[in-house]
Amino acid sequence: MAERTRYLLPEEAIPTSWYNVAADLPNPPAPVLHPGTHAPIGPQDLAPLFPMAIIAQEVSTERFIPIPEEVLAIYRLWRPTPLHRARRLEAALGLPERVRIFYKYEGVSPAGSHKPNTAVPQAYYAKQEGVKRIATETGAGQWGSSLALAGSFFDLEIKVYMVRISFAQKPYRRALMETWGAQCVASPSNDTNAGRAILAQDPDSNGSLGIAISEAVEDAATREDTKYALGSVLNHVLLHQTVIGQEALQQLEMAEAYPDVVIGCVGGGSNFAGISFPFVREKLAGKPVRIVAVEPAACPTLTRGVYAYDFGDTAQLTPLVKMHTLGHTFVPAGIHAGGLRYHGAAPLVSQLLDEGLIEATAVTQRPAFEAAVQFARTEGILPAPEASHAIRVAIDEALAAREAGEERTILFNLSGHGFFDLSAYDHYLSGEMQDYEHPQSAIEAALAGLPSIAD
């Protein structure tokens, strides 16, 4: 019998509940504050934007929240996702048998990433509450595509405000959203007051995620039939992603393995939370597992930001949340190829870092792409540039264990494929890609703009 490469679970093994790490946190989460009054907000403040079921999940402290059968029925189109033992990568790295690398592969979803894990329930709950239409923003398009897919499953109208520079550079992403029946417009657009105001000042504006958020929020807040949806950062989004780590636990048991270290890349924090929160629970129960969040050095929220109250968007429209942040005016350098460009990080991820339950590290983009190419040439799969940050650290952990003569079992989340990111690979392979770390002065300038909130 040959050595096993993939660990596949039957449909029945798809988790039937999402795991809510908020139930197990040593300290309660910091309250979310109104952007104007700085007073704690309640569910009713969020009601214009989100379905009530989503708001309930956002503030829930229940440990397990059942997954509706209608959501499970769609998860079954691609879940359980495979867990791979990276045998060919291990061989290329010259690892002894005591050092093992496993990866959970979320690129098998129809949209090619983990994002549908939350897009589907968000669309489901909206449909349940009579919502006809969802507005959202997207940068490079992963999230917008996934919500378009989810909208097609529940016959919801989806309106995606896509950052104009990406809209122009990535026409295929727009075509993908349209194939799934969504409407996608370049942001700033003429469809909202926020968009028109920007265009009046600068008709050639390239747009930004901050502007696109403003447009989508305005759209949802001003239309009775429409809600808003977000693809990362918020508690309920992270909650939905925990199917990843719950499946991985079952699959590692099949492999008779337990990870010494669990690794995920962080932008807003959702794929990291998905793979790691079930292991945070294990750690709180006494298991000696290290959990490592990897971010790009070009947007070093967790490693060089501060843990403080900040706005979720540039325009200061969102509530204030306590999180690791570089300041809501921070803009990553244009030379950064991958995603993971958010100025903040999910409050739950930030709190876990603050409480010492997880670690964080940053890598520059050339070493990340070097790892991605080595991975593609051994394991076959072309990784999304975001996930390549996790691959880099997984490889470095393996090589360190080899050198130290230690046993080490490594698990990382391969959150998506890179078929839409080949221009970045081309840039790397041509030798033109530059490493970049944000200068301290620029970070300090952005941090100086943080709102002043008494703890």
Add this chain to the structure above:
Amino acid sequence: MAERTRYLLPEEAIPTSWYNVAADLPNPPAPVLHPGTHAPIGPQDLAPLFPMAIIAQEVSTERFIPIPEEVLAIYRLWRPTPLHRARRLEAALGLPERVRIFYKYEGVSPAGSHKPNTAVPQAYYAKQEGVKRIATETGAGQWGSSLALAGSFFDLEIKVYMVRISFAQKPYRRALMETWGAQCVASPSNDTNAGRAILAQDPDSNGSLGIAISEAVEDAATREDTKYALGSVLNHVLLHQTVIGQEALQQLEMAEAYPDVVIGCVGGGSNFAGISFPFVREKLAGKPVRIVAVEPAACPTLTRGVYAYDFGDTAQLTPLVKMHTLGHTFVPAGIHAGGLRYHGAAPLVSQLLDEGLIEATAVTQRPAFEAAVQFARTEGILPAPEASHAIRVAIDEALAAREAGEERTILFNLSGHGFFDLSAYDHYLSGEMQDYEHPQSAIEAALAGLPSIAD
């Protein structure tokens, strides 16, 4: 317990042999003829181009040919591929339970199609025989990508001659091949006599598959360390694809189903052969299964061509094979969006059609894309345009069974995903795509150029 959506097999269920339909044909295959002398050729004539193990498979009449463990080890990266019951599509079509649609999904391979099923063994046998380098041609890039992937697994140098117009229009395909370590040049190139001769006449030549084949064959024939590889048409290529149908048989058994009709799209014939040849065997053993090959109306080899000896390439360099052909000078219209643009069809597929064991039909591209969009909006997966031809016929078969009040179980091969084909989807969704059927006069003109061979 919910109704099952996907039928997943364990790694042990990957077939350990390829099925060779040549062992079961009622009549022996027509001999392959030398392009100059028209005399039957032998293995030695092919030795400059192909590894001996591949030549032996090309002419084998053994029913089962064992798959080497080294090939199985790589198949395990993505095989067994899933079989899906298309429950959401069935619901959208309003089908009663007695009409069922299943599809085998080959897009889960790292290259996104069925092509690695043969690229991997072709690279393996080349490596075994001391080959250092493989030359090949590619049109849109599916095959070139797959051979690049296979080359990375066996540390072989891969040189891909890519039709210049596609090279210019699809830079991401080139970047994908380069990420897997292959060299990809636009054809006609300055690297071969054939390429230089074309460029001398027309420095702005867009290239063609015929020219690219000439370059790759010349490259392989003139270098001691290099062999040639082809991604469809030949017997050994079809042989390697039979893992698809063998797995599907096991998965349908899990589903307690047996197909009344098996459907695949045909360009050269390899994905069609992969899903259908194991069912041809069943049919020869008495099972009443219909087997339908679907081709584009823009390149109607099986439905409007003749069954005759012809060259495999425009330049008349290849041996003569008896096949369904539109004539080696036939060129599909430029408005045809998908692949499946070959003037001939695999000799084995052609013979099965001639002997009445399979059927053939042609569809135009708008109905094919209409089916693909309906599929994407229900099943989630974005189909490759090639596979959309099979989806169209699967839907039509289902609707016909619904109308007729009959039971019908339908199986089709979803040979790949469409993430690299979104410009074609964009073209369709914009309403600009036109249907096209080749005029009879043009087909007759191409057929007039067939070589005259006594039967």
